[in-house]
Amino acid sequence: MEAKPSDLLTAAPPYGHVLCSGKWKDSALVRALRGAGLKILFENELHVADFLLPNKSSILYVSESDIIAGSSYRRKLVRYRNASNRFQELVLVERTGLSEQYFGSLQRxxxxxLGLPLLPVGGQTEASQLIAQMVQADGRENIFRRSSCRLLDPLVLALVQQIPGVGRVKALALLQHFSSIQQLCSAAPEQLEPVVGQAVAQQIHSFFH
Known part of the structure; x- marks a missing residue:
């Protein structure tokens, strides 16, 4: 029996597979995923999401051309956040020389x-490597689950190290102290200071605000 669109938003693909929006059919990203040994299933009824993974992760991809073309991608991001599904959302954003000037406002x-986790990627090849790593980690809990042990996942650690002045040691301390990425982003300088010191606390707060 063929799955209904609503079913596709609650059922994860089997291990080793990636469910992709049909618009990605001829993309370099999909070719790279196939090169990594993953099976690709195409579906035009994913609504706003671009990819669904076996670990119940949902990915929306914001390309360089999306960012430069204007603000319409923001409406798509809002629809993505508001979509009623059981998947953990993740936004991948192409951070390139052309899109760099827009990245700060997009990140905020x-x-x-929106309270969504964001990871910058250099392009579709880097994105495919990240997606392949997430699929291969299918036996673990979702990497963005709101618990301190999952926040110490290398992918989340890399996200926090994007903040100016935050190296690996400070990133680890922050992730052990705050229970979610959203809580870290919303923290006041006074809450950050005991963990990383006054100067870096101000840098972190300025980065997000």
Missing amino acids: FVVLE
């Missing part, structure tokens, strides 16, 4: 206003 919008 995604993380602070």
